[in-house]
Amino acid sequence: MAGYTQGSGRPNQWLRNLNAKIASVPMILTAVVIFLGGTIWTVVYSFTNSKLLPRLSFVGLDQYERLWDAPRWLVSVQNLAIYGIFSLIFSLVIGFVLAALMDQKIRFENTFRTIMLYPFALSFIVTGLVWQWLLNPEFGIQSVVRSAGWESFTFDPLYNADIVIYGILIAALWQGTGLVMCLMLAGLRGIDEDIWKAARVDGIPMWKTYIFVVIPMMRGVFITTLVIIASGIVKVYDLVVAQTSGGPGIASEVPAKYVYDYMFQAQNLGQGFAASTMMLITVAIIIVPWAYLEFGGGRKHV
Amino acid sequence: MKIRSFAAMLATAVALPLGAASAADLEVTHWWTSGGEAAAVAELAKAFDATGNHWVDGAIAGSGGTARPIMISRITGGDPMGATQFNHGRQAEELVQAGLMRDLTDVATREKWKEIIKPASLLDSCTIDGKIYCAPVNIHSWQWLWLSNAAFKTAGVDVPKNWDEFVAAAPALEKAGIVPLAVGGQPWQAAGAFDVLMVAIAGKDTFQKVFGDKDEEVAAGPEIAKVFKAADDARRMSKGTNVQDWNQATNMVITGKAGGQIMGDWAQGEFALAGQKAGTDYTCLPGLGVNEIISTGGDAFYFPLLKDEEKSKAQEALASTLLDPKTQVAFNLKKGSLPVRGDVDLAAANDCMKKGLDILAKGNVIQGTDQLLSADSQKQKEDLFSEFFANSSITPEDAQKRFADIIANAE
Numbered sequence: 001m002a003g004y005t006q007g008s009g010r011p012n013q014w015l016r017n018l019n020a021k022i023a024s025v026p027m028i029l030t031a032v033v034i035f036l037g038g039t040i041w042t043v044v045y046s047f048t049n050s051k052l053l054p055r056l057s058f059v060g061l062d063q064y065e066r067l068w069d070a071p072r073w074l075v076s077v078q079n080l081a082i083y084g085i086f087s088l089i090f091s092l093v094i095g096f097v098l099a100a101l102m103d104q105k106i107r108f109e110n111t112f113r114t115i116m117l118y119p120f121a122l123s124f125i126v127t128g129l130v131w132q133w134l135l136n137p138e139f140g141i142q143s144v145v146r147s148a149g150w151e152s153f154t155f156d157p158l159y160n161a162d163i164v165i166y167g168i169l170i171a172a173l174w175q176g177t178g179l180v181m182c183l184m185l186a187g188l189r190g191i192d193e194d195i196w197k198a199a200r201v202d203g204i205p206m207w208k209t210y211i212f213v214v215i216p217m218m219r220g221v222f223i224t225t226l227v228i229i230a231s232g233i234v235k236v237y238d239l240v241v242a243q244t245s246g247g248p249g250i251a252s253e254v255p256a257k258y259v260y261d262y263m264f265q266a267q268n269l270g271q272g273f274a275a276s277t278m279m280l281i282t283v284a285i286i287i288v289p290w291a292y293l294e295f296g297g298g299r300k301h302v
Numbered sequence: 303m304k305i306r307s308f309a310a311m312l313a314t315a316v317a318l319p320l321g322a323a324s325a326a327d328l329e330v331t332h333w334w335t336s337g338g339e340a341a342a343v344a345e346l347a348k349a350f351d352a353t354g355n356h357w358v359d360g361a362i363a364g365s366g367g368t369a370r371p372i373m374i375s376r377i378t379g380g381d382p383m384g385a386t387q388f389n390h391g392r393q394a395e396e397l398v399q400a401g402l403m404r405d406l407t408d409v410a411t412r413e414k415w416k417e418i419i420k421p422a423s424l425l426d427s428c429t430i431d432g433k434i435y436c437a438p439v440n441i442h443s444w445q446w447l448w449l450s451n452a453a454f455k456t457a458g459v460d461v462p463k464n465w466d467e468f469v470a471a472a473p474a475l476e477k478a479g480i481v482p483l484a485v486g487g488q489p490w491q492a493a494g495a496f497d498v499l500m501v502a503i504a505g506k507d508t509f510q511k512v513f514g515d516k517d518e519e520v521a522a523g524p525e526i527a528k529v530f531k532a533a534d535d536a537r538r539m540s541k542g543t544n545v546q547d548w549n550q551a552t553n554m555v556i557t558g559k560a561g562g563q564i565m566g567d568w569a570q571g572e573f574a575l576a577g578q579k580a581g582t583d584y585t586c587l588p589g590l591g592v593n594e595i596i597s598t599g600g601d602a603f604y605f606p607l608l609k610d611e612e613k614s615k616a617q618e619a620l621a622s623t624l625l626d627p628k629t630q631v632a633f634n635l636k637k638g639s640l641p642v643r644g645d646v647d648l649a650a651a652n653d654c655m656k657k658g659l660d661i662l663a664k665g666n667v668i669q670g671t672d673q674l675l676s677a678d679s680q681k682q683k684e685d686l687f688s689e690f691f692a693n694s695s696i697t698p699e700d701a702q703k704r705f706a707d708i709i710a711n712a713e
Contacts, residue, residue: 051678052396053378066711071704072685137544159544161693245546247487249692250685264371266681267396 039280046273054269063274073275076253079165083254084233087172091229092222094173095180100210102181103188113185117178124175128242131171132158135243158244161251168236168243168252175239176232180225187221188214223294234283255279326616328384330603331360331376333369334637336549338571342637346439349629355616358384365488365547377402382606384613385620390427390438391672394604398430404605404614409621410434418625420644421598421662427673428602436602437621439630440639443596443658444566444670445498447587448573452558453480464591465502465532468562472539475561482539484560485691486551489684492691495536495564496683497671500529501597502590506668512709513674522706530698530705536564537691555584564590566599570638570654579652586654588661596661599670600639679712 014021049059067073098116102109119127134140137156145153157167191214199209215222237256240246246253255275263272328350334343340361347357360383362369370393373386377397388394397403410416410425419425419438428436447468454461454471457478462468472482485491501509504525511517512526520526543560545551552572554560563569570586578584589595603624605617623629630641635650640658648659661667671680686708690701 051676052374053400070682070685071689245487246489247546247688247692249689251689251692260371261681262678264374265367265677267374267393267677268681271678 042273043277043280046270046277048270050269050273052267052269059270063270064278066271067274067278072250072253073255073258075250076255076258079252080233080236080254082165083169083172083236084230086166086169087176087233088226088229090169090173091177091180092225094177095225096184096215098177098181099184099188102185113182116181119175120178122175124238125242127171127175128239131167131174132243135167135170159248161248164244164248164252168239171243172232172236172239176229180229183221183225183228184218187218190221191217230286234279326612327356327358328613328616328620329358329360330385330387330620331362331369331373331383332387332601333362333364333366334387335361335363336572337575338636338638339568341575342571342633345632345636346624346629349623349626349632350620353619353623355619360386365490367488367490377606382608384608384617385603385605387601388436388604389672390424390598390600390602390670391674392427392676393672394436395430397604397606398435402607403435404607404617405433405435406437406605406621407434409437409618413622413625415625418643418645420642421665421667423598423667423669423673424600424602424642427669436604437624438600438602438642439624440600440634440637441598441642441662442566442568442600442639442670443588444494444599445501445589445596446567446569446654447562447564447590448552448555448569449562449585449587450555450558450560451583451585453478453555453561456480456558457561461585462587462591464587465499466592468590469532469535469539471561472535480558481542481554481560482562483536484543484545484551484554484563485536485540486543486548487546487688487692488548489688491548491551491565492687493680493684494566494671495691496529496533496687497597498564498590499532499536500526501595501668502592503529503532505593506595506666509668513671514669516709516712518706518710521709522702526705527698527702530702533687533690533701534698537694540691541694567638567640567654567658570652571636574636574638574652580654586657588654588657594661595666595668596658597668597670598662599672600642676713679708682708 045054045056046063047058047060048055049057049062102112106112122130135156135158137143137154137159140155142153142155145155157163157170195213195217196209199213204213235256236254237260240252240254240257244252246257256279259272259275259279261272262268262275266272330346330350332343334340343359343361347359350357362372366389370388373383373388374397376382377386378400382402394403406428415425415434415437416422424438424441425434428434428438447465449461449468451461453475457471457474457480459471459474460467462471468482475482485495497509497513500512508520508525511520539561543551543554545554548565548569549572551560551563552565552569553576555563555569556573556576556578570580573580573584580586603621605621608614608617625643627643627646630643630646631648631650634641635648635655638655640655640662641648644663648655651659671683675683683705686701686704690696
């Protein structure tokens with residue numbers, strides 16, 4: 001708005017910080033051409049019957065009808081919902097509790113912090129493989145417990161279609177909570193010491209202080225964490241591939257894997273694009289209201 | 303002295319890449335990575351290296367489902383390899399139509415492929431608009447039941463001679479702690495097993511009607527209902543397999559942990575590698591011992607269109623090497639598959655391969671599902687059957703309904 005004021009005394013707004021603006025041109029171009037352009041391209045081609053190679057022959061909503069009729073897609077969406085809700089809740093809760101424990105000025109804090117954060121240094125593929133072995137009934141946790149004498153012990157989530165998604169959730173939490181803990185810990189460290197003193201003087205128990213005082217003060221940290229976790233949830237793919245490849249049967253399929261499999265294995269780009277457009281819509285449904293609340297709604301941001 | 307050595311160094315630095323190009327290194331991508339397969343592919347590499355060129359091995363682990371997307375994106379993305387494996391059939395159809403693959407008609411007419419390749423349907427799958435685009439290397443048939451003689455001995459029952467006897471023997475195997483039928487978790491294994499059951503139980507004509515003519519009525523009809531009934535048996539018998547890869551499932555049969563496996567003849571390479579003998583250690587039943595018919599799927603090499611002339615020449619050399627009688631024998635013996643030419647001598651073949659050759663000579667063949675169905679329909683079938691085999695709450699009737707839908711929408 002201010003850019004249009006062309007007063008003789010003031011320099012043109014558009015020319016302020018020119019160097020910085022020129023420097024950000026490549027990034028702006030990348031964002032517009034690759035992200036926005038690629039997105040639009042994908043959405044447009046999701047209305048075509050492209051097979052191995054993209055072709056502009058429109059078929060209306062056929063791809064979407066087929067998508068929502070496919071049992072595998074429905075299972076994928078359901079899995080993503082279960083995985084998403086639980087991983088959001090558990091990684092926030094576990095991460096915060098760990099951070100709160102760390103914040104009690106314990107000894108060897110550095111060591112513990114490193115141990116907790118280590119899993120995050122591993123890629124999802126490695127995490128997936130490790131947990132595939134741990135959860136394998138023949139030589140994982142089940143066989144260790146059985147060889148210790150408890151013969152009837154059964155723990156094989158990856159081979160049970162009803163609970164396989166929780167087996168994947170365990171691995172995801174093991175990998176992800178360390179990072180959440182670190183973010184939370186940074187947030188806790190940012191809380192003024194005086195607040196704690198005041199709470200202690202008023203005789204408020206510690207858990208109450210955390211819930212009613214500290215957590216509301218950490219809003220920014222929570223939002224950052226939420227975005228990081230949420231983006232990880234929607235794109236979950238490699239963990240599933242490494243742990244179960246979608247099995248047993250199709251019980252642990254996720255949308256991202258559906259997109260890949262139909263685009264490349266089934267050589268049906270149109271179907272894959274339709275599925276990825278649905279993923280985009282899901283993300284938009286979550287992000288847009290949040291972004292509106294956070295940045296819009298009359299609040300001015302700098 | 304110093305200058306001379308420096309010049310020599312420079313010369314080698316220049317000559318090395320040039321030399322490499324003129325000897326024509328050809329990168330060949332394929333997904334033959336299990337023990338038996340790797341031994342077979344080494345034979346191809348040896349034969350190709352003998353022509354003065356150099357085989358650069360581009361093995362991609364994780365079976366065709368993983369490898370094909372990589373191959374296709376390299377070809378469409380402008381980084382083509384020298385040659386690549388695909389299955390006989392329609393997997394490369396669109397690449398050819400997009401003009402990305404090389405026309406081999408010249409080589410084929412020069413070497414009279416039309417006369418030597420048997421059955422002719424193999425070359426037909428390579429032919430699009432009258433031009434030949436691939437060199438078939440082997441025939442793989444799916445319709446085999448591999449049985450572990452040791453497992454049946456442990457269970458105290460005779461080794462079955464057909465599918466029904468096998469189903470009847472299942473309880474005895476289970477009692478002995480043996481998984482009757484090993485079915486790995488990869489989706490194509492379940493889908494393949496179903497196709498095999500279809501040929502064995504419903505017969506050649508029904509198979510052709512369903513997959514060839516895409517006849518929805520037949521797919522929903524009583525003949526296929528019988529097949530789903532058998533698939534239901536197979537599902538019960540496969541409980542407790544708990545492995546992913548096909549060769550791990552084969553390994554269960556080799557070690558006697560499983561009674562049998564429905565798998566293509568490529569499983570034979572694994573038995574051979576483990577030092578087992580057909581007849582004494584394991585038994586093979588083509589067509590599940592019911593209908594002795596085999597499908598003629600298999601592998602073919604496709605050659606992307608390259609700009610480099612040296613490499614294009616090397617492609618021709620590779621194409622003719624692949625069909626050379628000597629290469630055919632050496633490769634197929636190791637691979638456990640059948641040669642694509644009828645005029646080679648496979649005296650060294652074992653019992654199972656001889657059974658296969660017999661059936662082939664009698665002409666009891668059908669086309670493979672890869673040749674008949676598009677990759678899209680195949681994938682939908684895989685989704686259906688991997689779910690069916692893993693989830694016992696899906697009734698055979700429901701599964702058949704979904705199967706008929708897939709056939710109705712197939713192109």
